[in-house]
Amino acid sequence: MTLEILTDNRLAPLRHGFFTRRGGASSGVFSGLNCGKGSSDLAEIVSINRGRVAKAMDVAPDALVTVHQVHSSDVEIVEGPKDGKAKADGMVTATPGLALAVLTADCQPVLFADAEAGVIGAAHAGWRGALDGVLEATVAAMERLGAEAGRVRAVIGPSISQSAYEVGQEFLERFLDDDPENHRFFVNGENGKYHFDLPGYGVHRLRRAGVGEAGWTRHCTYADPERFYSYRRTTHAGEADYGRLISVIRL
Template sequence: MMLEIVTSDRLTPLRHGFFTRKGGASSGVFSGLNCGAGSSDQSEIVRINRGRVAGAMDVAPEHLVSVHQTHSSNVVTVDGPLQDPRPEADAMVTKTPGVVLAVLTADCQPVLFADHEAGVIGAAHAGWRGALGGILEATLDAMEALGAKRDRTAAVIGPSISQRAYQVGPEFMDDFLLEDVENSRFFAGDGGEKMLFDLQGYGLHRLRKAGVGTAEWTRHCTYSDPARFFSYRRATHAGEADYGRLISTIRL
């Protein structure tokens, strides 16, 4: 099966992609393109999958760069392959051609950034905790340190869990209301035990408030399309022991 890659006109002509689970070597609950070394999938199979992604991005596997993601607001600037142990961070930026920035997700938002004129790119893993903690703004700050301008920067949110599938409790909503009472608009429901959170709406709000030139979501829901996407929440609801990780990449 061929790899399937979701792209955005906002990032073209840069080589980039939000990879689906199609075209991978993994089996079982990881069936497809599982790129998560932190999963319990066979490490050699994960290396094969990541090698296929590197090939699609036209680089050697060591130039497919990822970090140890921890739902933080930490950003690292990279100019080549990273050595183990990989830094703990949830976003990367670079102005070095041939370096592929890669983030892993399974419901959280993968966000790819580009200032085409400055030749600066970024990639962020932005779940609710990272978005609330400022990972998107921190990525833009790090890009600016390399010469980017945020009003020229395009930001694209890839496949992630949509509001109709993202049920949360009232204590979850409280964290957002403490930041800004206007954040209530990102929750649907009556304020009781079952609220639905609009993760992408919140992400787009943070990006636009930060002053990006353009921001969009590809409108793919990971939870609702098991044939194409891994989903942590769907795997949990199904009682599965583990889940695959999707990969999203961008390079100059």
């Protein structure tokens, strides 16, 4: 099966892709393009999958740059190939030939571009990272490399949608403590639960950071098991582990 790569015109003309799980070498619960070194999948199979992604993005395997994601607001400025051990959840670069990649399985993969300045970024933004400011920190790091926020275009890739994201009272209160206006990203669910609009919140934070354009591809990871991995779906199914999707942008 060939790779399936979702793109968004807002990031044109820069080469990028939100890869689905289709076209990979993994099997079992990881069936497809699992690119997560932190999963219990066979390391050599994950390397094969990453190699396919690098080839699709027309970069050498060591130019496909990732970080050790820890749900933080930390951002790395990347000037060359890295070993992936740096702890961060955002990356930016102005170095041609590098591809920045983030891994997700319900959290938001966010790709950024200021094509005029030749600066790109990528961020892993779960609820904690988004609340703590990883999106704004990524834009600020891009500006340090010569980008202008008003020219930056940012696109959120496949993420868990509001209908699938049930949360409790404590979760709601954490967001309301940060900003009472955050109530608009929650709707009432059943049995005292709520449903949180993670991508809607992400777009809000991006626009508040002053980016020129921000949006979501509107693909729900939870609702489409044939195309996407989902941590929450795996948890509900009682499976032992789950694959990680990869989203990439390059200069």
